[in-house]
Amino acid sequence: MAFGILVIGDEILSGKRQDKHFSRAIQILGSRGLELDWASYLGDDPSRITESLRRTFASKDVVFSFGGIGATPDDHTRQCAAAALGRPLVRHPEAVREIEARFGAEAYPRRVMMAEFPEGADIIPNPFNRIAAFSVGSHHFLPGFPEMAWAMMGWVLDTKYSALFRESLPHEEAVIVHDAGESDLVDLMNAIVADYPDLKLSSLPSFVPGGGRLIELSVRGLEPRAREAMSRIRTEVARRGWRTSERAR
Numbered sequence: 001m002a003f004g005i006l007v008i009g010d011e012i013l014s015g016k017r018q019d020k021h022f023s024r025a026i027q028i029l030g031s032r033g034l035e036l037d038w039a040s041y042l043g044d045d046p047s048r049i050t051e052s053l054r055r056t057f058a059s060k061d062v063v064f065s066f067g068g069i070g071a072t073p074d075d076h077t078r079q080c081a082a083a084a085l086g087r088p089l090v091r092h093p094e095a096v097r098e099i100e101a102r103f104g105a106e107a108y109p110r111r112v113m114m115a116e117f118p119e120g121a122d123i124i125p126n127p128f129n130r131i132a133a134f135s136v137g138s139h140h141f142l143p144g145f146p147e148m149a150w151a152m153m154g155w156v157l158d159t160k161y162s163a164l165f166r167e168s169l170p171h172e173e174a175v176i177v178h179d180a181g182e183s184d185l186v187d188l189m190n191a192i193v194a195d196y197p198d199l200k201l202s203s204l205p206s207f208v209p210g211g212g213r214l215i216e217l218s219v220r221g222l223e224p225r226a227r228e229a230m231s232r233i234r235t236e237v238a239r240r241g242w243r244t245s246e247r248a249r
Contacts, residue, residue, distance in 0.1 A: 001062055001164060002037040003029055006052065008067040008077055009144060010043045020146050021066045028153055033166025037061070044068065046076045046083075053084035053139070060138060062161065064153055067144030069133060071113040077141055078134075082118040085136065089116040095123050095132040102130040124152050135160075170200075173230035174218035178243040181205075182215060188236050192219065196229045216247060 005025050011017040019041070026036050038061075042049055049068070056063050068077030082089045095115035099107045114131050117123075123132040124140060128148040134141050140156045142149040157165075177185065182205055193201055199221035206214050217237075219229045237244055 001161075002059075003034060003062045004038040004040070004056065004064075005036065006040050006042060006056070006063060006065040008042045008044070008049060008065060010074070012041055012067075013043045021149065024146065024150055025064065025153065028150060028157070030169055032157055033168055034157070034161075034164060035169065044074050044076060046080055049076055049080040050083045053081055057084055057137070057139060063139045064156070065139065065141045066149055067142075069114070069141050069143055071110055078117060081136060081139070081141060085118050087119040090119045091115050092117050092121060092123055092132070092134070095134070098123075098126075098130045098132050124156060126152060170220045171223035171226045172218055172220045173226045174216055174247045175230065175234055175237070176245045176247055177215045177217060177237055178245065179212055180215055180237075180240075180242045181213065184240075184242075185215065185217070185237070188233065189217070192229055192233060196221070196225060198222070199225055199229055201229075218247075 005021060007019050007021050009017070012019050022039055025039075029036055040052065042052055053065075065077060065081075068075045068080075078089060091112070092115050095117065096107075096112060099112055099115055103111055111131075117134040118136050121134040121136045123134055124142065126132050126143070126148055128145075128151070131143075133143060133152055135156065140153070142152050182203055185203070189201055189203060192199075196219065199219045202216075202218045202220070204216040204218075206216075208214060217233055219226050219233075234244065
């Protein structure tokens with residue numbers, strides 16, 4: 001099962017605010033032995049948000065969407081989720097009760113609009129201010145405020161996906177190859193990919209100030225297989241005469 005995130009808001013794309021959700025989502029998933037498979041950034045464009053959600057709803061991925069679920073004119077995510085599903089927006093009774101408990105008579109007429117979710121949605125409780133977020137199937141729509149969103153993301157994972165948790169992330173083995181170009185090693189990389197289809201191979205080149213270049217080769221997966229593949233990489237790199245070193249921890 002793949003995990004993805006959507007980060008929504010013109011303020012992110014314009015640079016007025018720096019996104020914090022990407023790195024924190026990786027941490028929240030990683031602490032449960034899960035990995036982020038993809039991430040997308042969207043501005044406050046209803047047609048683009050709706051089309052993106054149609055595509056992700058069809059994918060069956062687990063998606064966490066951050067931002068745009070308020071009640072101001074630039075918040076479109078609730079409406080776009082409903083449009084993508086072909087469902088009406090309806091007031092969720094439990095979400096209404098939470099808002100009323102928080103604001104009393106001041107819940108009306110505007111704050112209560114934040115309890116309008118696509119028909120059939122479940123609420124995600126918000127311990128910060130009692131304004132609930134919502135889930136529809138494997139999609140979970142959270143506020144843009146980090147103080148709220150991250151705790152709510154953890155709650156969703158612990159409540160709905162604990163059966164997927166692993167004790168740790170896939171094992172990774174890595175080596176730094178000095179002064180080789182990727183073209184010098186691409187045949188070796190192709191051979192590893194072909195012989196170890198259960199592993200993920202990564203090649204990260206970089207340049208050294210003052211001259212020279214480095215390539216970090218890594219493989220990720222089950223530990224015995226990753227160690228076996230890296231042993232083969234080290235042996236072949238040494239045979240070709242390239243110097244190696246260990247990656248800094």
